[in-house]
Amino acid sequence: MTESKAVERDPESVSRFVEHFAAQLVEAGLPRMPARVFAALLASDSGALTSAELGEQLRISPAAVSGAVRYLAQVHMLSREREPGSRRERYRVHSDQWYTALTNREAIIKRWENALRDGVAHLGAETPAGRRLSETLAFFEFIEKDVAEMMERWRVYREERFG
Amino acid sequence: MTESKAVERDPESVSRFVEHFAAQLVEAGLPRMPARVFAALLASDSGALTSAELGEQLRISPAAVSGAVRYLAQVHMLSREREPGSRRERYRVHSDQWYTALTNREAIIKRWENALRDGVAHLGAETPAGRRLSETLAFFEFIEKDVAEMMERWRVYREERFG
């Protein structure tokens, strides 16, 4: 080590990580601003930042912060906290919260399942297309149950490894 | 039943399903044209259609079909088949193929993991932010292993239910 102190938070280093990780999230389908805001929170020491801090660090307008935060709250990747005795709000990532959010394609999958059931009904369960749809549907139903169990296993594992 | 015959493929009915299901896929982040093409294939009896058939059914230009197909092939949601003795190509959904494609966020997750490892290294494993990143990384590593096992269970289950 060339540094004598424990690691200092080098803003540029943090920023590099934030932008890089955000880019990966964007590639996975998250809109740009929400991705950047989320990455910034993830890389913060406290796990929570104010709108002003986010705006400054990411060089974006309050309006952009507001929009990104609304998006993230909606998909449960972040929660809002009121700072008592101030109108300043604080946005936080709760680890568990966002794990579930990620696996919480559940709502989406539910709607896929419904659409598929419709399809089977309209096309006829005994047609080739109907059968294909049925199998797809069965896949999602299977996955859904199993994912729930998997998350349970993760909670157990996490408990013993991270307390 | 008012119809005497087994179910007839009512084009309008098929189209309704296709558009509806495609809409759900779009909401999950798939681009519009690929979603429509994929849904059309899913709802076809043969499970495979030519470019011309797709263009006609969806009322889109050959160029649009070409673009959508390229996209879907790239993410392994479809395979191309040459019709022997013709330059006509046939695009097919293989059931299993697209299950794996869906869970094949794997490639994406790999890159997330790498970005997170970088982050831990640069921010310091013993900082609060570093620890948060580590835990997130552990989550993905855990998930990854477990998803593989889950897919194996699905294959077994599918075998016995659908042959």
Next chain:
DNA sequence: CGGCACTTTCAGAAATTTGTGAAGATAAGG
């Protein structure tokens, strides 16, 4: 080889999405 039946590529028009500044709400503190 040359025609034909398809497919892909490309440049640009049209639609959509994003981010901003400015104006409007909300509520704490004097």
Next chain:
DNA sequence: CCTTATCTTCACAAATTTCTGAAAGTGCCG
């Protein structure tokens, strides 16, 4: 109450994405 700090909403400019028609490949078949 009025001021001030903070967040949200809105209308619009800018960037990006999506589709199309037209032109250019590609390779089967006579």
